[in-house]
Amino acid sequence: MGSIWEIDFYSRPILDENQKKVWEVLVCESPLDIRTNLDSLFRYAQYCPSTQVNSGWLRTALQEAIDKAGEAPIKIRFFRRQMNNMITKACQDLGIPALSSRRTLVLNQWLEQRMIEVYPQEPGYQGGANPSVRLENPLPQRLPDALEGQKWVFVSLSAAELAEMPEWDIGFREAFPLELAQLSPETRIPGVLIFSPRALPVAGWMSGLELAFLRVDQSQGTRLVLETGTAESWILANIKNSTTLAEAQGFEAAKQNANGVHFIGVQSDPQAEAFAGFWLLQEVNLP
Incomplete structure (x- = not known):
């Protein structure tokens, strides 16, 4: 069985020189076994200028991640529903199924860690919340x-x-x-x-x-x-x-x-x- 990736592509609490939000793609491998060594999981991060936020830029970034990993994942998970079209298009162009999922546990922790340890060190950091758009959930x-x-x-x-x-x-x-x-x-x-x-x-x-x-x-x-x-x-x-x-x-x-x-x-x-x-x-x- 091949690997499964978790990705996030969204704005961060950082402003560029034009006072526009900096975006970022995060890629990490999903653990599939209870004995997986978390330190062995593949990770990739890259900032994206606000002027280049599109599926083409994301596709190129994902291809770079694939090149670094040495192989493509069998599927990619993402949790932000508002990014569905852009992420799905980029993944389709690479021939990789993209699935909306809340099973992004490593990604969630990595985001929390970066919010505390990484983004505050960046020029243009803006403290406070960086809220995601909340969408209503349908009934069971x-x-x-x-x-x-x-x-x-x-x-x-x-x-x-x-x-x-x-x-x-x-x-x-x-x-x-x-x-x-x-x-x-x-x-x-x-x-x-x-x-x-x-x-x-x-x-x-x-x-x-x-x-x-x-x-x-x-x-x-x-x-x-x-x-x-x-x-x-x-x-x-x-x-x-x-x-x-x-x-x-x-x-x-x-x-x-x-x-x-x-x-x-x-x-x-x-x-x-x-x-x-x-x-x-x-x-x-x-x-």
């Missing part, structure tokens, strides 16, 4: 009919137990090093297991989504919601049983205690030792 969707009616359960594992994930029998998977979230081995990581006789098709459908995170939604009753892409969400279950309601509250509390880290797994039944799919997730606030 029903699951496709073929996926409804599955059984599921709240569970938890320790960070140390999750570290053994590479040894597990898993069909579709994606994870990241727990050091990204600064978790101790004893930290309890909450999760949800879905059981289905059609486990592999269910896991295959989920792998085609840009999985972001699970959340318990209480805006209209209590629902378990799967967030995907940059704005999509799916109702996994409506929660009405008092015992399950308590478990849902425990899931959210444990997720908060684990810095947003949690997981979702798909198995054929509760006795199965293999997973049709298993994804480590983290709920974070995007820039």
Whole structure:
């Protein structure tokens, strides 16, 4: 399997000599395994003058990143929906699929680090917020009919137990090093297991989504919601049983205690030792 990249192309809190915002492209490699060495991940950064902000400049910058990396990624993730057209066009011109995604965990941390350590050192730095445009999210969707009616359960594992994930029998998977979230081995990581006789098709459908995170939604009753892409969400279950309601509250509390880290797994039944799919997730606030 090839690499996956995360990119951001947006203005920074820096003004040039003409008092125009300086733009920047950031490129970093997504970790795909829980044992990935974060220091080994490819990174690339380049400032862009405000007069050259277009898909052509971005395409050239991405090609330079590809040349430095030695190979092109199999896909590129980006979280800013307002940059969809420009980023998608640049990636299409390079023959690389571009996917809107909130699974940009390394990029998010890198941006935070640069906001503190890099941009303030630049001439023309403007302190204060550099807000992104906030877009409304659509309401959660029903699951496709073929996926409804599955059984599921709240569970938890320790960070140390999750570290053994590479040894597990898993069909579709994606994870990241727990050091990204600064978790101790004893930290309890909450999760949800879905059981289905059609486990592999269910896991295959989920792998085609840009999985972001699970959340318990209480805006209209209590629902378990799967967030995907940059704005999509799916109702996994409506929660009405008092015992399950308590478990849902425990899931959210444990997720908060684990810095947003949690997981979702798909198995054929509760006795199965293999997973049709298993994804480590983290709920974070995007820039």
